[in-house]
């Protein structure tokens with residue numbers, strides 16, 4: 001493939017356009033829209049800026065299919081606050097849905113909200129995408145040269161055009177041709193008039209699960225979306241697989257499977273286990289809770305909690321940052337308490353779940369106010385104690401610093417920060433919104449843990465090592481491996497223009 005170099009600024013813009021998202025699809029259910037609504041509700045953590053549902057409705061009178069759509073900015077609850085949208089507008093037996101997260105700017109554009117819906121010579125088609133394509137500039141230029149007009153600034157739209165432009169006659173072949181041209185991370189649901197497709201890139205970067213609910217077939221980014229509708233998890237959509245559900249599937253009870261491409265090794269996003277996925281989900285064929293506890297356990301083995309200095313000292317307290325480090329903290333504490341009887345697990349931070357807009361006075365720090373409205377300390381638990389905080393990661397360090405400031409106000413004796421991942425040193429180009437390399441606190445301090453700790457205001461700071469992280473995750477198949485690029489800069493899938501980007505970000 002022709003390699004096109006992007007200017008760093010363009011890459012940045014592209015990066016900020018794309019986002020981490022949740023996808024859902026259901027086939028053959030009279031309550032398709034309502035079940036999709038619940039599925040999206042369970043996937044809300046994967047995208048909180050916009051949500052949408054598209055349904056396929058068979059119009060008996062005219063003997064043709066009609067696609068219904070509703071999407072808007074906001075949380076699932078507010079986008080579908082009027083139940084009539086689900087019952088009167090989004091009619092039909094099949095649906096796909098999407099929750100979207102994006103950075104400021106592109107996220108404001110209404111056109112970029114998914115699912116996307118088009119009408120082409122093969123009928124209606126709608127698409128929900130989680131992940132980032134990494135050859136978007138090449139594809140965009142190619143399509144533009146062929147006269148394509150774009151309605152959005154997203155990579156997902158490129159897939160629609162590739163499908164629409166295919167000369168193949170069978171729909172399945174059109175999709176296979178389109179996906180043979182895209183590179184990157186993608187877990188996708190596509191709804192056509194009478195078929196539902198679920199596609200995952202050959203590296204299996206983002207999760208996508210396949211389930212059943214009686215005679216209905218369902219797909220979701222995480223299995224917590226199955227639990228909420230009582231669907232049964234069957235298996236993952238395999239990396240490089242395209243599953244097709246159609247009328248025949250209802251008769252036979254089984255799916256059709258095609259291969260869109262193969263990779264030497266799978267490269268699942270390891271951050272899904274560290275932070276992104278919900279602990280009550282299974283992703284990459286393993287329970288997130290189990291893996292996250294193991295990560296916490298390995299952190300404890302590498303970096304135990306301090307004990308008492310004198311018999312009169314109060315016991316050391318281990319606290320979690322709710323809710324993101326709850327599970328890792330359990331793993332951490334259950335391990336250290338085996339040898340350190342002078343430690344207790346406590347709730348030292350309280351999180352408010354009702355944080356809305358933050359009003360600030362001139363001169364006030366908005367981020368500080370946000371942290372204060374979100375968290376408060378339980379002073380009696382922390383005062384005069386050695387406090388161990390377990391957190392999942394440090395990115396810019398801004399929130400961690402403010403959190404430490406808040407904890408210091410409760411007058412602990414010492415504050416030890418334990419991070420259940422290695423230092424984040426590089427952005428993600430596969431569907432997660434990370435700041436640029438220059439903004440990452442680990443890079444600003446040459447990965448010097450002591451310096452970072454000083455900057456954050458803690459007595460000590462420790463990260464989980466890469467080796468122990470790799471020991472914590474499951475290896476279900478011969479080909480199972482993980483993307484760790486944000487900790488290692490080893491990007492497993494080619495990214496156009498990355499050389500320029502690296503030069504700009506790391507050299508100055």
Ligand code: SF4
Nearest residue numbers: 269271428483485486
């Ligand atoms: S770079 Fe990091 S966040 Fe992105 S896919 Fe790889 S491991 Fe996941």
